[in-house]
Amino acid sequence: MTIDRHDIQATAPADGLGCHAGAEMQAAARAAGNAEVLDRYAADYPQGPHDKPQSMCPAFGSLRVGLRMRRVATVLSGSACCVYGLTFVSHFYGARRSVGYVPFNSETLVTGKLFEDIRDAVHELADPDRYDAVVVTNLCVPTASGVPLKLLPSEINGVRIVGIDVPGFGVPTHAEAKDVLAGAMLKYAREEIMAGPVQAPAQGKSDRPTVALLGEMFPADPMMIGAMLAPMGLAAGPVVPCREWRELYAALDCGVVAAIHPFYTAAIREFQAAGRGVVGSAPVGLDGTMGWLNSIGEAFGIPALQVNAAQNAFGPAIKAALAANPVKGRITLSGYEGSELLVARLLIESGAEVPYVGTACAKSDWSAEDRDWLEAKGCVVKFRASLEDDLAAMEAFAPDLAIGTTPVVQKAKAAGIPGLYFTNLISARPLMGPAGAGSLAQVVNAAIAGREKMAGMKAFFEGVGEGDTAGIWEGAPNLRPDFRAIHQKKLDKAAKAAKAEEMI
Numbered sequence: 001m002t003i004d005r006h007d008i009q010a011t012a013p014a015d016g017l018g019c020h021a022g023a024e025m026q027a028a029a030r031a032a033g034n035a036e037v038l039d040r041y042a043a044d045y046p047q048g049p050h051d052k053p054q055s056m057c058p059a060f061g062s063l064r065v066g067l068r069m070r071r072v073a074t075v076l077s078g079s080a081c082c083v084y085g086l087t088f089v090s091h092f093y094g095a096r097r098s099v100g101y102v103p104f105n106s107e108t109l110v111t112g113k114l115f116e117d118i119r120d121a122v123h124e125l126a127d128p129d130r131y132d133a134v135v136v137t138n139l140c141v142p143t144a145s146g147v148p149l150k151l152l153p154s155e156i157n158g159v160r161i162v163g164i165d166v167p168g169f170g171v172p173t174h175a176e177a178k179d180v181l182a183g184a185m186l187k188y189a190r191e192e193i194m195a196g197p198v199q200a201p202a203q204g205k206s207d208r209p210t211v212a213l214l215g216e217m218f219p220a221d222p223m224m225i226g227a228m229l230a231p232m233g234l235a236a237g238p239v240v241p242c243r244e245w246r247e248l249y250a251a252l253d254c255g256v257v258a259a260i261h262p263f264y265t266a267a268i269r270e271f272q273a274a275g276r277g278v279v280g281s282a283p284v285g286l287d288g289t290m291g292w293l294n295s296i297g298e299a300f301g302i303p304a305l306q307v308n309a310a311q312n313a314f315g316p317a318i319k320a321a322l323a324a325n326p327v328k329g330r331i332t333l334s335g336y337e338g339s340e341l342l343v344a345r346l347l348i349e350s351g352a353e354v355p356y357v358g359t360a361c362a363k364s365d366w367s368a369e370d371r372d373w374l375e376a377k378g379c380v381v382k383f384r385a386s387l388e389d390d391l392a393a394m395e396a397f398a399p400d401l402a403i404g405t406t407p408v409v410q411k412a413k414a415a416g417i418p419g420l421y422f423t424n425l426i427s428a429r430p431l432m433g434p435a436g437a438g439s440l441a442q443v444v445n446a447a448i449a450g451r452e453k454m455a456g457m458k459a460f461f462e463g464v465g466e467g468d469t470a471g472i473w474e475g476a477p478n479l480r481p482d483f484r485a486i487h488q489k490k491l492d493k494a495a496k497a498a499k500a501e502e503m504i
């Protein structure tokens, strides 16, 4: 029998634990000796207006990062329902690898046998012919119970063992969970570098100083960035999260790291500990690219003439691409990928009016430039935006298009407003330099042009599947307002009794 997350703390309120019980799980984890890691998460990923993840399970972020790395095995330790959901989503998104799972029950959790089972599983997996590293992730319940992954051996037969806690009550978004694993791996790799020689990059060491790139992006974007860096005598380094363990060494060997996605707090800490400079924002649109090239030039101490050469080589092409692919209309934008501000910049430079950008990620030093730029254009920028914030903005600004998360788009479509999913349709496109400049227009303009179709659909489906008629009915819904009134009376009575008891 596997334990359910609801079983973890008998003293907790009856409404259940897990995704929706941040405070109770936090308290349990602190009591179980995990205060240090939770304090670090609180500093790295400040909480927003609520302590419950509003998007998918945050651990999906770190799971995906591990699954995308060559010769890395991933093992989850958590409630069966959480692991089922996580493996389902990872395979839905094309993971071609198995996800390891160490199940548990009330007894193995309480007696510490779960930790022994994890240790056995790790020993079994640590085959140097197959793996460079094994990543073990504690989900909510094992984190709240203090299953001590830090006591795992750091290496078995030359295979690195990386243990991380990724609870939904400490890591607010799946984007930030990517940072938890990326940071843990960079820390490990940095300590290896300090201890002695490490593997060289597979394609050899670059003969030019490199700029490591933080954040998952469209595959062509690093190449575009590399082309823009070349006139300054620089090269694009690896993208972090990396695809292979040895890339971590090459990333740490960079001259400067570009925080393209600004929420990688733990990863940046490791780069800074290695003495590397950090540059925020990204080369998106004309202003963004010119500013970013300037910042990179300054960080490397490159003469202005050489920076100008890079700017002159790409500026006109970006300008032309923006002019050739105009976007007309008012757009509200929200998401949880961390690249929302960059996309908003590009849309504004393409001619769109963007009155609101909400990101589920927290504010950081590395997003300050984008925030300032957007605010100067009259855009409201909301960090740690909740679903309620995003929906209120959509209602207030009545946009021609709402780009957002699934529930935002669902609400927009129900209101007859065209909507586009940020994650699948917007963030999976090139954004950088000339290649990014025209890349959003087609999909955005096509969606805006569909407004009339949306209105027709809204009129056609008006009232269907709403309220009492939601769900699948074979006949007419059997509505019983009399039952409802009796039930409401019972609820009111119970509420009154509870109130009276409180006052005694």
Ligand code: SF4
Pocket: 005, 017, 018, 019, 020, 053, 057, 058, 059, 078, 079, 082, 085, 139, 140, 141, 167, 168, 169
């Ligand atoms: S591990 Fe994820 S799915 Fe499971 S309770 Fe925590 S946040 Fe929810």
